[in-house]
Amino acid sequence: MVTDSRVASADLRGIPFGLRLAGITRAPRTAYEAIVRSFRRSLEVRIVAITVLLSAIAMLGIGTYMTYTIGNGLFDARLKQVTEESRRATALAQSTFDTTTASDDSALGLLQLSVIDRIGSVATSYSGIAFLRAPGTETNFALPDVVRGGVDDYVSDDLQAKVTSRVENQYWQSVAIRGSGETVRPGVVVGSVVQVPGAGAYELYLLYDLSEVQQTLTFVQGTIAVGGLALMLLIGAVTWVVVQLVIAPIRIAAETSSKLAAGQLEERIPERGEDVIATLAHSFNEMADSLQHQITELATLSRVQQRFVSDVSHELRTPLTTIRLAGDVLYDQREHFDPTTARTAELLHTQVDRFESLLTDLLEISRYDARAVEIEREPVNLVKLAEDAVGGMESLAERKGSELRVIAPGGHFDAELDARRIRRIVRNLLANAIEHGEGRPIDVTVDSNADAVAVAVRDHGVGMTRADSLRVFDRFWRADPSRKRTTGGTGLGLAISQEDAALHGGRLDVWSEPGAGSCFRLTLPRQPGIPIGESPIPLPPEDAA
CATH class of the missing domain: 3.30.565.10 (Histidine kinase-like ATPase, C-terminal domain)
Incomplete structure (x- = not known):
């Protein structure tokens, strides 16, 4: 084994790099040419390829639509859930601050921490929270900003401006949550305003991780892709089977036609069933019978005609020889005849020569017609x-x-x-x-x-x-x-x-x-x-x- 490997390596090193590269680049070209040749020559390959291609285009369109629809549905359902949780969390915080009797910084600070802890009981799926003083709020005392889970990194100026405007009760914004390394997860930040007695307006932001929605969508996409691939393979296999059932009689008809063209006039197509293929086979066989009958008649007539020409030519040889002998005698004695008889002897001699040439040519033509001519080189x-x-x-x-x-x-x-x-x-x-x-x-x-x-x-x-x-x-x-x-x-x-x-x-x-x-x-x-x-x-x- 080692010796064979070394020999192979030595042989490969002896081949110029250009030839090796040409051989490498020729392989894909040869494969492509083989595929194109099969596509052109094989009706089965062409039908299966077109069917699978059209099915793939249809599956791609349907899969894209389904993926888009399912993705939007999952996102809308999850968004509705997180906005509802944020609404309950805001209502809990506002009601807690509205019913408190705390009136100093420390009491409100403790109440703030208690509220943030209690929000987890109504907003169970959030992954980060921020309780920030609203811009422009001026009071006698202020609560400290509380940020957990790095929510402030995902609060954009646009979202903060909308929350501060208080046109609606809450606003949300899609964000990309950065994980370890370079991983990024989809998420949503929901913001609303909470009024703290004595401390003014504060903004409450909750960050929700939508990784499970993305995983569900990825699973659905994979399932659709695998199902689509399996369906295309199944369509290809079914098409191949159906095409074989349809093409097989056509192939038999083509082979039978070739045999008939080659002179095998007894060849026929098997007739099975009562469908359109059987009708085609029956019509084809009737046509072949008619052609065989006509060709046989023509061949028989041709043989009879050739034999007739040959027989007549041969039979005319004996009287022609006699006429030629008599004509030669008259032709040789024409000087002793009167002018009219002498001219008649000359015409007889000339026409006998022409008649003999005609018989010779007729015999030669009959040999060609009978394919009985041999060449002597x-x-x-x-x-x-x-x-x-x-x-x-x-x-x-x-x-x-x-x-x-x-x-x-x-x-x-x-x-x-x-x-x-x-x-x-x-x-x-x-x-x-x-x-x-x-x-x-x-x-x-x-x-x-x-x-x-x-x-x-x-x-x-x-x-x-x-x-x-x-x-x-x-x-x-x-x-x-x-x-x-x-x-x-x-x-x-x-x-x-x-x-x-x-x-x-x-x-x-x-x-x-x-x-x-x-x-x-x-x-x-x-x-x-x-x-x-x-x-x-x-x-x-x-x-x-």
Whole structure:
């Protein structure tokens, strides 16, 4: 144990003071953050905290009012008692002096002491007494001032002036009685005037200690505080139990909803009782049954549709092969035919090619719909791939009058990609740019950054509106249905390109403006599974301004 303590001390001394201080100050911050996080995330904690807080505010208000009312009641009752005792004491002293036959100093002095002693029989709770000559009294002889319990220290000039004025029979004043050390006790001084025959007016002051009243009030305050604290804890516990009874079905509904969203369509909420929670569970289960039925029907319909497309595509392969063979024979012999028949053979050859491309694209789309597509990655140089794609499309671009330009400031390293699919994306983008480029130059830009590689195809043709840009990846959609298609597309190229990009963990974006052309940008991760951030190629393109 001693060795462990020394090691711990040595380790602690090795930590810089700043780090130790940071650790100490971080602990309260961490606790505060945990409390705030619990308050935000937990409905139970939030409800209990708000209920207890509001209860505490209510208890504080009620406790303050009760303390104030009880304190005033105790003080008024005690004040009434001491003023009544002082009144009786004054009446006793006055009656004694009125009935005396003493006529000299010594006799009156003895009578004065006797009166002060007898006052204790009617004023049993006083703690000090003073019998003082009233200011301005002039007689032949005077009685000595008698002070017991240091009462004269608590008689203020204001109280003495009121007593001397004799407007009322007696006056009182609250005072703070100093005890041993620095202790202070509440008290009351009651003053009145007594007429002594032959000696004039004298002031009688009685000091009363109200410590017992303060103790009673302190006890009441403590009882209210403890009772209020216990009541708040009880309210918190009851609220927690009630909230659990209410939140538990909601939590079950939330968990069931999450499972349904995850595809577990058979999940349901248990139905218990006949209250509103049971009604909610019943309605939720009916909704889940309806959703499950509709989703099952849609899934079945989707599978039937996919199978139908796949079967039709496959079944059309055999007659298409026969038609292609016959068409090729006719196409090869077109020079021996009359012009009308020769043109028919050329159209047959062209449409058979397009039909075959359409079947191929339909099969590919059906694979994506059935989630049966597999990717074959290999090291690919995106610049070289783009140059190969441009080389394969140059003859078509020349016929349309467009110049294809490759701009490659980056992207010369190899990336793990499916070369066949990426090449298909680039060819589709090039074909689309040539189709709508209006014979103007087309730029193919390849660039890269730390996380991604990208290729953009920019044309300066007719462009599209924003609404058209939002639909450009839809299947069989065309921005201008009346426009004649010259590149033999099937209407599925961009849809397949978007699926190919998503399969690589990338994205295919588009920018276009009417009259300013369009720019399609393909962004792919440099390594599989690494999320891509900002694309190396800006969109809109820099020349769009």
